[in-house]
Amino acid sequence: MNQEQTENIPVLVVGSLNMDLVATADRLPATGETVFGSEFATFPGGKGANQAVAAGKLGAKVTMVGCVGQDAFAQELITSLSENNVDTVFVRRADKSTGTALITVGASGANTIVVVPGANAYCNKEDVDKALKSFDKPGILLVQHEIPADTAQYAIQAAKEAGWTVVLNPAPARAVPEHTLAMVDIITPNETEAAIITGCQVGSPDEAITAGKKLLSLGVKAAVVTLGSQGAICIMANEIFHISSISVEAVDTTAAGDAYTGALAAALAEGWELKDSLRFAAVAAGLSVTKRGAQPALPWRREVDEYISRQEVK
Numbered sequence: 231m232n233q234e235q236t237e238n239i240p241v242l243v244v245g246s247l248n249m250d251l252v253a254t255a256d257r258l259p260a261t262g263e264t265v266f267g268s269e270f271a272t273f274p275g276g277k278g279a280n281q282a283v284a285a286g287k288l289g290a291k292v293t294m295v296g297c298v299g300q301d302a303f304a305q306e307l308i309t310s311l312s313e314n315n316v317d318t319v320f321v322r323r324a325d326k327s328t329g330t331a332l333i334t335v336g337a338s339g340a341n342t343i344v345v346v347p348g349a350n351a352y353c354n355k356e357d358v359d360k361a362l363k364s365f366d367k368p369g370i371l372l373v374q375h376e377i378p379a380d381t382a383q384y385a386i387q388a389a390k391e392a393g394w395t396v397v398l399n400p401a402p403a404r405a406v407p408e409h410t411l412a413m414v415d416i417i418t419p420n421e422t423e424a425a426i427i428t429g430c431q432v433g434s435p436d437e438a439i440t441a442g443k444k445l446l447s448l449g450v451k452a453a454v455v456t457l458g459s460q461g462a463i464c465i466m467a468n469e470i471f472h473i474s475s476i477s478v479e480a481v482d483t484t485a486a487g488d489a490y491t492g493a494l495a496a497a498l499a500e501g502w503e504l505k506d507s508l509r510f511a512a513v514a515a516g517l518s519v520t521k522r523g524a525q526p527a528l529p530w531r532r533e534v535d536e537y538i539s540r541q542e543v544k
Contacts, residue, residue: 238289238290238291238499238500239291239367239368239369239370239499239501240291240292240293240365240367240369240370240499241282241285241290241291241292241293241369241370241372241495241496241499242292242293242295242361242362242365242369242370242371242372242389242394243278243279243281243282243285243292243293243294243295243296243316243371243372243373243495244278244295244296244353244357244358244361244371244372244373244377244381244382244385245276245277245278245279245281245282245294245295245296245353245372245373245374245376245377246276246277246278246279246296246329246345246347246350246353246374246376246377247274247276247278247279247294247296247297247298247307247311247321247328247329247349247350248275248276248279248307248328248329248330248331248345248348248350248376249272249273249274249275249303249306249307249328249329249330249331250272250273250274250275250330250331250333250484250523250524251270251272251330251331251332251333252269252270252271252272252273252333252334252335252484252522252523253267253269253270253333253334253335254267254268254269254270254334254335254522255267255268255334255335255336255337256268256336256337257336257337258334258336258340258341258342259334267334271522271523273522273523273524273525273526274306274307274310274311274524274525274526275331275484275485275523275524275525276296276307276329276331276350276376277374277375277376277399277401277487277488278294278296278372278374278376278377279294279296279307279310279311279316279525280485280488280489280492280524280525280528281372281374281399281488281491281492281495282294282311282316282372282492283310283311283314283316283492283525283528284485284488284489284491284492284493284496284514284518284528285372285492285493285495285496285499286311286314286315286316287314287315287528287529287530287531288492288493288496288497288514288529288530288531288534289315289496289500289531290315290495290496290499290500291369291499292315292316292317293316293317293319293320293361293364294311294316294317294318294320294321295320295321295353295357295358295361295385296320296321296322296350296353296357296377297321297322297323297324297326297349297350297352297353297357298321298322298323298324298328298329298349299323299324299325299326299327299328299329299348299349300323300324300325300326301327301328303328303330304323304328304349307321307328308321310525314525314528319364320357320360320361320364322353322357323349324349324352326348326349326351326352327346327348327349328348328349329345329346329347329348329349329350329376330345330346330348331343331344331345331346332344332345332346333484335482335484335522338480339480339481339482339483339519340483341482341483341484343484345376345402347376350376350377351377351378353377353378353381354378354381355380355381355384355388357381358381358384358385358388359388362388362389362392368389368392368393368394368395369394369395369499370394370395370397370495370498370499371385371386371389371394371395371396371397372397372399372491372492372495373385373386373396373397373398373399374398374399374400374401375399375400375401375402375403375404376401376402379404382398383407383410386398386410386413386414387410387413390413395415395416395498396413396414396415396416397414397415397416397417397418397491397494397495397498398414398416398417398418399417399418399419399487399488399491400417400418400419400423400427401419401420401423401487402423403419403422403423403425403426403427404426405426405427406427408448408449411427411445411448411449411450412448412449412450413449414449414450414451415450415451415452416450416451416452416453416454416494416504417445417450417452417453417454418454418456418487418490418491418494419441419453419455419456420455420456420457420458420487421433421438421455421456421457421458424438424441424442424445424453424455425441427441427445428441428444428445429444430444432455435457435460435463435472438455438457438463438465439455439463439465439470441453441455442455442463442464442465442470443465445465446465446466446467451466451467452464452465452466452504453465453466454494454508456487456490458475459475460475461473461474461475461512462475462490462508462512464504464505464508466504471505473505473508473509473511473512474512475512475515475516476512476513476516476517476537477516478516478517478519478520479520480519480520481519481520481521481522482519482521482522482523482527483519484523484524484527485518485523485524485525485527485528486515486516486518486519487515488524488528489511489514489515489517489518489527489528489529490511490512490514490515491511492514492528493507493510493511493513493514493515493534494507494508494510494511496510497510497511510534510538513534513537513538514528514529514534517529517533517534517537
């Protein structure tokens with residue numbers, strides 16, 4: 231995966247910022263059941279902020295657009311972004327509580343998550359416009375679904391009209407209008423998200439391909455359906471290929487999808503081809519599940535490069 235070095239184009243992330251409240255237990259509780267936990271910790275998170283940090287730690291020039299509240303969590307989230315190479319000039323303080331995510335992690339690394347949007351619900355079109363106007367050249371836009379749907383759709387349209395490459399991570403799962411999908415260059419759903427958007431059952435690689443083809447018929451340029459430990463399937467008009475996941479011992483899968491999408495954006499911003507960008511993203515996502523937490527678990531560029539170098543030597 232050696233790539234010729236070029237000047238990075240910018241990465242703009244429009245999305246959520248949450249404080250993750252994480253409880254660890256031997257197993258996840260069933261409905262109505264109480265189990266004893268072993269650890270509790272708080273970690274900076276939110277899909278938008280996670281993807282921004284993932285790209286920033288991998289060397290991208292990242293700017294974050296989003297909202298935090300007026301409480302103690304707000305400054306912690308802004309500090310975490312700044313310490314991980316993310317420009318926070320367009321992170322606005324709203325007169326609401328900062329978004330939070332209540333996360334339970336089992337011994338296997340599986341998790342359940344309840345998100346309380348808080349200030350994220352106030353990220354608006356004006357926030358998007360201010361950020362886009364600050365750039366003298368287009369780059370990579372990353373959008374997710376933890377902000378209002380009209381803001382996400384507006385960001386996609388405004389960025390596309392300004393010549394940006396649009397990457398949509400449609401998580402959490404919700405329907406996406408066809409006119410919005412038609413402006414998306416790369417979409418990165420998991421099985422559940424792909425099923426909800428397309429109406430197709432997605433439980434196997436073959437079904438992922440069917441869903442991916444449906445997304446292409448709706449105007450998406452490339453569909454990358456992630457399949458957890460089975461890797462990902464990339465569906466394009468002229469090519470379909472599988473990207474394997476790396477073999478690791480999972481400790482916490484909380485931000486794996488965000489690591490994947492953020493790393494994809496970082497590689498694309500360096501001018502990498504999509505296939506190589508997805509291989510790079512698979513390594514970053516795999517390394518992220520070997521540590522606890524969201525942003526603290528996201529790997530630095532040297533960790534990803536060292537892993538790739540070891541594999542290439544073999």
